[in-house]
Amino acid sequence: MEPVASCTTRNKNNNHRCAQCSVRLIAFCGILDDSDIIQLEAISKNKSFPKGTNIFFQGDQVKTFFNIKQGSIKIYKLSHDGRKQIVGFLYPGDFLGMSDQEVYTYTAEALEDTQLCQFNKIVLENFFLKFPKIENKILNLVNHELAVAQDQIFLLGKYSARERLLQFFLNISNQREKLGWGGNPIRLSMSRTDIANYLGLTIETVSRTLSELKNEQIIRMIGTHDIFLNNKKQIPQYLN
Amino acid sequence: MEPVASCTTRNKNNNHRCAQCSVRLIAFCGILDDSDIIQLEAISKNKSFPKGTNIFFQGDQVKTFFNIKQGSIKIYKLSHDGRKQIVGFLYPGDFLGMSDQEVYTYTAEALEDTQLCQFNKIVLENFFLKFPKIENKILNLVNHELAVAQDQIFLLGKYSARERLLQFFLNISNQREKLGWGGNPIRLSMSRTDIANYLGLTIETVSRTLSELKNEQIIRMIGTHDIFLNNKKQIPQYLN
DNA sequence: CGAGCCATTGAATGCCATCAATTTTAGTGG
DNA sequence: CCACTAAAATTGATGGCATTCAATGGCTCG
Numbered sequence: 001m002e003p004v005a006s007c008t009t010r011n012k013n014n015n016h017r018c019a020q021c022s023v024r025l026i027a028f029c030g031i032l033d034d035s036d037i038i039q040l041e042a043i044s045k046n047k048s049f050p051k052g053t054n055i056f057f058q059g060d061q062v063k064t065f066f067n068i069k070q071g072s073i074k075i076y077k078l079s080h081d082g083r084k085q086i087v088g089f090l091y092p093g094d095f096l097g098m099s100d101q102e103v104y105t106y107t108a109e110a111l112e113d114t115q116l117c118q119f120n121k122i123v124l125e126n127f128f129l130k131f132p133k134i135e136n137k138i139l140n141l142v143n144h145e146l147a148v149a150q151d152q153i154f155l156l157g158k159y160s161a162r163e164r165l166l167q168f169f170l171n172i173s174n175q176r177e178k179l180g181w182g183g184n185p186i187r188l189s190m191s192r193t194d195i196a197n198y199l200g201l202t203i204e205t206v207s208r209t210l211s212e213l214k215n216e217q218i219i220r221m222i223g224t225h226d227i228f229l230n231n232k233k234q235i236p237q238y239l240n
Numbered sequence: 241m242e243p244v245a246s247c248t249t250r251n252k253n254n255n256h257r258c259a260q261c262s263v264r265l266i267a268f269c270g271i272l273d274d275s276d277i278i279q280l281e282a283i284s285k286n287k288s289f290p291k292g293t294n295i296f297f298q299g300d301q302v303k304t305f306f307n308i309k310q311g312s313i314k315i316y317k318l319s320h321d322g323r324k325q326i327v328g329f330l331y332p333g334d335f336l337g338m339s340d341q342e343v344y345t346y347t348a349e350a351l352e353d354t355q356l357c358q359f360n361k362i363v364l365e366n367f368f369l370k371f372p373k374i375e376n377k378i379l380n381l382v383n384h385e386l387a388v389a390q391d392q393i394f395l396l397g398k399y400s401a402r403e404r405l406l407q408f409f410l411n412i413s414n415q416r417e418k419l420g421w422g423g424n425p426i427r428l429s430m431s432r433t434d435i436a437n438y439l440g441l442t443i444e445t446v447s448r449t450l451s452e453l454k455n456e457q458i459i460r461m462i463g464t465h466d467i468f469l470n471n472k473k474q475i476p477q478y479l480n
Numbered sequence: 481c482g483a484g485c486c487a488t489t490g491a492a493t494g495c496c497a498t499c500a501a502t503t504t505t506a507g508t509g510g
Numbered sequence: 511c512c513a514c515t516a517a518a519a520t521t522g523a524t525g526g527c528a529t530t531c532a533a534t535g536g537c538t539c540g
Binding site: 224 | 486487489
Binding site: 160161201202204205208223224 | 527528529530536537
């Protein structure tokens with residue numbers, strides 16, 4: 001069903017790779033200064049994952065952590081009877097792979113051609129001892145992930161199909177602004193099936209609801225994956 | 241709607257309060273040995289919250305962290321239009337109050353008379369510098385909370401009403417076993433309304449589904465809050 | 481340019497929500 | 511201990527939103 005994992009390593013010897021990294025300010029490496037980040041660079045590897053490839057699988061032993069440099073990723077859980085629930089989409093600057101268990105509790109797959117910065121788990125954990133600030137920063141990132149997951153719980157527990165889609169668009173918009181890109185229009189790097197499996201809906205409901213929003217001039221679509229929010233500020237937000 | 245917060249402080253001078261604590265082995269304090277835990281004891285306070293009282297409110301400044309010693313707690317989010325979603329139930333050994341933001345993103349309320357161990361946020365964070373092991377342990381606990389939240393996302397996105405209730409009972413059962421209590425029967429310390437607001441259902445659906453499970457001899461009830469799982473091992477589990 | 485996948489639209493079904501009424505439980509005071 | 515009351519839980523009838531089943535349309539990539 002899913003493509004087999006594959007990737008290419010490009011550990012180039014260009015100096016100061018990390019120092020000039022585009023996501024340095026939002027990823028955990030941001031708390032290290034120029035002199036210290038050289039040491040982090042020494043234990044990291046660049047990895048490239050083409051669209052559709054798996055980064056790791058639910059059930060695999062946890063041996064590596066990742067920072068996302070470029071692209072986007074979906075993480076999803078599969079049940080024994082084949083149901084699939086996407087539990088999150090990850091973007092540049094996000095930290096990937098940490099778990100409280102020995103094995104990954106979800107599968108990670110690239111939604112587009114994606115660049116990752118890879119760390120060996122043991123090596124990075126030893127690095128924490130030298131730079132406790134990093135562990136503190138990662139604790140902060142995980143707490144943020146938890147808050148995002150709780151918002152998603154609210155969405156799935158209480159929102160209608162229309163509310164789920166609009167909230168989803170607002171989340172992507174805010175994510176883009178955080179990265180310094182424009183918050184409108186937005187680009188959906190995932191399929192309708194992925195959106196449905198993330199929002200607890202079916203593809204038909206997603207499609208139908210999108211058509212409604214188009215008819216009511218709340219959104220405008222360019223192709224099937226680019227959306228302009230006609231009046232972003234008027235879209236109701238129920239949390240925060 | 242909700243009762244006003246109230247609590248009583250009992251910072252007794254009995255020595256080695258922490259050393260003998262019933263949840264020491266599962267809470268974050270478990271990683272400190274007897275000699276170090278005395279220092280942790282010096283910065284902690286015992287607090288008691290009667291049933292129905294609030295521990296803190298969504299929007300309050302984060303100034304304190306808590307360990308749960310005894311009792312149980314619900315944490316919930318309210319939307320502007322009054323919808324309420326319970327995002328978690330917490331039990332002895334759980335860590336409460338950490339946030340990636342300046343303010344709490346949810347309200348915490350005692351489901352029964354509850355004993356907490358309270359820490360000033362700044363003081364405990366300074367304590368981390370002296371004992372980095374604690375921060376590491378808390379990172380582990382937060383990662384676990386995240387994994388639990390992702391399971392809940394799966395439940396809300398993909399499970400039927402019946403599956404949600406059965407999974408809920410299994411979770412409580414496993415939680416009880418983790419605490420060394422019996423895993424069967426289980427005790428529901430929350431109301432039907434709370435269960436509904438946690439599982440993304442209405443009280444009527446919860447009640448009706450419970451009646452079905454009773455009729456089919458899958459569960460047996462003693463009163464309205466004690467449940468015996470007639471054949472726990474035959475209840476299907478779709479994850480893990 | 482055709483094949484296959486993805487997305488859209490339509491019609492019918494079903495699960496859970498809503499509205500409404502009754503029963504049971506829990507808490508209080510006599 | 512029992513009567514009384516309010517809240518909580520259960521049960522019934524009906525309705526609606528999202529799903530399911532089915533068919534068409536449109537994009538993308540050899």
